[in-house]
Amino acid sequence: MTFRVQEFSTEYLDVGGSPDVQIIGIWGMGGIGKTTLARAVCSNYQQSFSCQCYLEDVRSKKKKMVSLQEQLLRDILKQPDIKVSSVAEGTKEIKKRLGSMKVLVVVDDIDDADQLDELAIEHESFGPGSRIIITTRDEHVLNIQKVDKKYKAQAMTEKEGLKLLSWYAFGNDYPNKEYNELARDMVDYCGGLPLALKVVGRLLATKKSKTIWESTLDKLRNIPDGKIHEMLKLSYDGLLDDHVKGVFLDISCFFIGLGIGFVTSILDSCSRFSVEAEITTLCDRCLLYIGEKRELRMHDLIRDMGREIVRAESPVELEKRSRLWHSEDAKSVLRNESVSTFAIKRCYVKYM
Ligand SMILES: Nc1ncnc2c1ncn2[C@@H]1O[C@H](COP(=O)(O)OP(=O)(O)OP(=O)(O)O)[C@@H](O)[C@H]1O
Ligand SMILES: [Mg+2]
Incomplete structure (x- = not known):
């Protein structure tokens, strides 16, 4: 990793070099190490910028653009109470307020160039010497004028x-x-x-x-x-029993991002066994990890693998799947009077 951070930093990031703002894209397939590289660069170059901001999982937070904009403004301006009322206002504020600061910003995992527009990721938005790193699985997203350099994340030797x-x-x-x-x-x-x-x-x-x-x-x-x-x-x-497999599927479908205590209490109440040992097994197998706030976290490719297992139980008939994690799917099955037999063990329903 040290070698990759150095290679990326000297050839692409050019820290302390050009006073221009530079926008650098990292692209490569899922699981190849883009996030790991971007995080390592941030921790290595903390001292070289007046402020840093790491926007994670942008793709999955599409609907939460305002909160990403707020995070960018708050982290850079160091004002934890900044609020933004709409995406348009957020874009305007970023353009207006960050222009004099030398920042390192990471926009991790985008899948659409519009996300960059909404976050006002352009040269004029940041101060001299700033560096903006964008990561994506899709190289095409980086084929826009404002991206100065592209780095292809390489598989391990x-x-x-x-x-x-x-x-x-x-x-x-x-x-x-x-x-x-x-x-x-x-x-x-x-x-x-x-x-x-x-x-x-x-x-x-x-x-x-x-x-x-x-x-x-x-x-x-x-x-x-x-x-x-x-x-x-x-x-x-290779997991040893159906219970631990079930806990893995439950977490991948419903509980990522939630506190371990909360999830354990829900799952314990649904089963004769305590799930604590299962959670430890899943962490040992690197299928799950616990975040800084004691929340359950899973790499999105592992989450997708879990959801794919459930989807494959019945690709067409939703009622024959064991779990439904989209509220709309659950509602449509529950409303369908012609369905008389369900395989569903758990579903997520959002009441509005
Ligand atoms: N150089 C490395 N040394 C050790 N572990 C690594 C290295 N690079 C990546 N990993 C591990 O591999 C896993 C996948 O890496 P990462 O999340 O960075 O991939 P990614 O390219 O960002 O994937 P995605 O496109 O799904 O976001 C992580 O669990 C990470 O810890
Ligand atoms: Mg990533």
Whole structure:
């Protein structure tokens, strides 16, 4: 990582170099490490800018543009009570108030160039020497005039991948001797994708047998290139019992971002077992992690893998799925009088 941060910083970020405002895009497939790189750059260059702002998960917060605008204004101006009444007002305020400050702003995970317009991401909005980093899975989003440079996030080299896999599988920087070759093949079949290497490494950490490594490798070999969901699903398939699988699906469908205490109390009341041990197992497997505010967090590709498992239970008939996480889906099934048998265990319904 240190090498990548340095490469990105000298060749693209040009900290302390040009006094112009520079807008730099990082693009690459999901799980390749764009967010990790952007966060590392922020923590390395904190001192070089008067203020920083990290706007995370912009794609999934499309409907919360006003709160992203408020965060940008609050973090840069260091005024925690700034309020914005509409997207148009937010855009205007950003253009008007940040123009003299040397800032480092990250706009993480966009999927539409309009999000940049709404956030007033343009050279004139920020002070001399400012750097704006944008990350996206879709290179086309960066094909706009205001993006000065584009950096393609690279898959891990064999050496880096081997180190990461070994760390999660063996707790070491290198594989146990007898697993050397298997581990190299594993890195190759995971396509150097750090997210897959982490999850597969953790899956195999518990399997102290070469036969299991070989059979996992066989499964990986049959997954077409780039099908990261299927790689990640190996970890779900390897969960020991249906209860922990159910807890994983519940969290991926309903509970991401909510406090661990709150979620535990809901899930405990729905089951004969306590879910605490299951949550620990999911964290050990790198399928889940706990955020700074003790909230449940999951990488969005892992969340999508969970939701895809539920969707595949019945691609067309919603009532035959075990979980419905869109309120509109749940309402349409509940209103449909012709439906008499339901497989639904849990659904989310929003009352207005
Ligand atoms: N250089 C690295 N060393 C160790 N772990 C890494 C590295 N890069 C990424 N990871 C891990 O891989 C996972 C995926 O990385 P990250 O979230 O940065 O991907 P991304 O490209 O932002 O994906 P998405 O497009 O879904 O947002 C994370 O769990 C992260 O911890
Ligand atoms: Mg990301």
